Amino acid sequence: MTEPTDKKPHHHGDLRAALIQSGIEILTESGLESLTLRRCAARAGVSHAAPAHHFDGISGLRGAIAQEGFDRFRQAMLAARATGTQTPQGRILSLCRGYLDFAVENPALFALIFSCGPMSQFEDDMNAGDASAYGVLRETCAPFVSEGTDPRIVETQVWSLIHGFTHLFLAGTFGPPGNSSDHHPLFAPVMALLREIGKDPAPN
Incomplete structure (x- = not known):
């Protein structure tokens, strides 16, 4: 054949x-x-x-596709962030919507970039600035980082929230995964947790 x-x-x-x-x-x-x-x-x-x-076997091809996928992912988050309310809270909510929508529109590519070795690329990008996918997340989270606090705390809070929601969404946990986040009744109330990002926890 x-x-x-x-x-x-x-x-x-x-x-x-x-x-x-x-x-x-x-x-x-x-x-x-x-x-x-x-x-x-x-x-x-x-x-x-x-x-x-051009590639060192199939793993090299997958890595190259993942790199391209990360760049498209970054562009999608930047575009989504630019369309929302330009306040710190509005930008972070829009970024999360872009994160989810990219995954919904490109489920196979999204799965690849977080499943084959290149997952480490997202982590390695932490010091690469706004030119990287993680850099977009870091820049958007920056206004919520208190002085003297490790920025990874806020970044991990946001990343964990939207990445976890995205995986549950794609798995069909909330119903058919083909709908836009804007039309899903759980997206807005779950993302409301972003209002607590960066706040000091209440004392025991």
Whole structure:
């Protein structure tokens, strides 16, 4: 059985990017199990040996796709953050909506970027500033970090809340996962917990 190819093969000068895009399309259409170097090569319209010049096996291809996925994830969060109320609380709520919506719209890509090695990329990005996915989260959380406090405390609070909600949402725990967060009755009340972010806990 031969793999389908594009009618117009990609230009070899941008072959690496073409293979990554082909991989994302295969991942989206058929899932991680269907993502192979041979399938990517066929979709990009090149020989099955071509990917070896750009990636160190299937793990290298997955890592490259994850890097591209993180960049798209970052762009989605930035775009969502810019559309909401431009107060610290409004920006953090909008970022969380963008986080969830990206996962709903790109479930296979979202699963990949947090499941294969590149999860460490998100963690390594902690010191990379706004140019990274984690940097967007860090910048948005900054207004809630008290002087002398480790910023990772607030960042972890926010990340844990939205990442956990997102995984439960995708798993269908709250019902069919295909709906936008704006239409889900639990999103707003759960995200209301963000109002407590950065506040000192009550004394015992």
